Amino acid sequence: MAYTGTPQPLTVHPRRPNAPPALPEARVTGADPLLLGSAVGPVRAAELDAAFHELREALAGRRIIDVNSTMNGGGVAEMLHRLQRYSRGAGLDAHWFTMRGDPAFFALTKQLHHFLHGADASGPPIDRAGAEHYAAVCEANAHALLDVVRPGDVVTLHDPQAAGLVPHLRRAGARVVWRCHVGADDQNLHTARAWAFLRPWLETADAYVFSREQYVPGWLAGRRVAVIRPSIDPLSAKNRPLEPSAAAAILSRIGLRAPADGDGDGPPIYRRGDGSVGRVRRDPTCLCSASPPPADAPLVVQVSRWDPLKDMAGVLTSFAEAGGSLDGVHLALVGPDVSGVTDDPEGGRVFAECAALWHRLPDRVRTRAHLACLPMADTEENAVIVNALQCSAAAVTQKSLAEGFGLTVTEAMWKGRPVVASAVGGIRDQIEHGVHGILLDDPRDGVSFAAQTSSLVGDHRLAGALGAGARRRVRENFLDDRQLLQQTSLYQNVARV
Structure with a gap:
């Protein structure tokens, strides 16, 4: 029953005199939905x-x-x-x-x-x-x-x-x-x-x-x-399986991972949706980082818009005040290029606040914290960078103060990553505490956030069990x-x- 025809082009009516300019239209190439069978059966x-x-x-x-x-x-x-x-x-x-x-x-x-x-x-x-x-x-x-x-x-x-x-x-x-x-x-x-x-x-x-x-x-x-x-789409550049060597090469390319000693990282390449090979070429538009995280350092990642309700500043503050529990761990707070999201006037202000906070951190913390704004010009390139970050993370966090649903949580769960997230909005529909991830009852409790994150980074058996449960949960429901x-x-x- 699969459809093999070609959608007809949009029929445009003759424009009225003095009509306003046409709205921008996205050009999207179709894909047979039967392709999803490779992931869903x-x-x-x-x-x-x-x-x-x-x-x-x-x-x-x-x-x-x-x-x-x-x-x-x-x-x-x-x-x-x-x-x-x-x-x-x-x-x-x-x-x-x-x-x-x-x-x-x-x-x-x-x-x-x-x-x-x-x-x-x-x-x-x-x-x-x-x-x-x-x-x-x-x-x-x-x-x-x-x-x-x-x-x-x-x-x-x-x-x-x-x-x-x-x-x-x-x-x-x-x-x-x-x-x-x-x-x-x-x-x-x-x-x-x-x-x-x-x-x-x-x-x-x-x-x-x-x-x-x-x-x-x-x-x-x-x-x-x-x-x-x-x-989420399991076949997209953001969610397709990514070899560890490819992820390492991509993160090295954007300055969020240092090559290991004697490590000959391959080129930062990936497969695009049309089957061609893409190469990550663009640098982050903004990067606050003293030096890239060492290749063997545990990496905690939060990927969000620069929105006050995502509480990126709260994550950074909690990380800074964690004391010795997160020693040796690196934190990456990653969001979109603030000039590339036209409908969000708060993005630039929130990133600037996080950058100012980063500059005030003591050296022992600032060298382990990294802020990055990812380029938006190529959506697949942006997506594969996020993929590399999430699948390379020892833990993924989403410390939102409020959340409509939280697809960054879904993405990390699909990759089998252990997640620490606030028990707000749609995140509660995704995670059963202790089965598919860790839920924070109070998203403003930075002490609990740091402790729960530390527990996942330090307990590989727990992290593995939660990651496996998370992936099953997404396959069945999301x-x-x-x-x-x-x-x-x-x-x-x-x-x-």
Whole structure:
């Protein structure tokens, strides 16, 4: 039943006079979803293939379209690339556009992002003027999008940035799904404030998607709501098996590993998605490191956006105050190039705060701590660097203060790495404490964080057992075939409205 045809190119309607510029569209090469069978087995792959066949029939030539705020940086952009890739490979006419906005728009929507997490945040006033500016930006984006959206197309809008597009697309006859990738287990004044702002734009959507049931606000009772947990692609450059020698060569190339004595590290090469050989060429755009970690030093890694809720500064502080328990261990805090994530105005400030903290550390700690911003120009190169870091780590941490889901945890678990992570948000859905990793009840408890991390680095038997349990957990629950199955089911229901 595998689809072997070629998706049709996007039909563009004649542009209206004085129409706003077209929105940027991601160019994604399709991949046959049956390829996932090498990781999930033939039975699961066949089930997914059948689901795509049913969705093609339900759509009857209509398209599926995703709209978010950036093509680079963060889990949502990575997820959309993968879902689009397999959807196009299955024969769906799938497209992905990103919004345009000014700094004021992205500052306001980042503040809404924090509020939805239940956290306070500074930012522009969320008042009448702020709402009017948000509405104007969304209206301009909607007008540009309406040049390509046809009645009956299924359009998924992602997160607060795109919520304001809902009424415009519904009036044009599109079927509209709003997907929220963030949330809080316990609603509070901050979440109430965010929903009060967003609800007027969201009322007319055909369906809503959340990562956890706890994130669904009460006012959506009785509406079409799906809970779809994020997932990872086991075949991507970030998650494919990587030989230790290749990982070592890549980390040496970017300055996060010193060659071993007499070690002839090979070239920093990897296999790209199209089968060609890639070579890591770009240096980190920012690197705070006195010298590379020795080849035999245990490496603790946290890979995150430079976002205050990821608490990179807290990880660095806890590491510095650990005393002798982490002697000999090196820490790598790694995030994206802060100039390459256009929808996150906080990235530069957070990295600068971490760099200032690093410079103030005593020499005995600073020589074992490393901060790096990875280049974003080549997504596969960026992904394989993260792969090399995670699979080379003695332990992977995710000390988030709040977390929508936490795909960096999923990635590390798939690689069989022991994980120390905060018991917040979707991380709790991934890890059973002591079985698939270590959960921190209080993410602000730096003493406990350091102690738990030290225990994993020092106990190879425990680390191995947790890593093995983690990999099984991801295979059973968090690979892309499961998310694609849930998405195809939702789209069938929405397409038949």
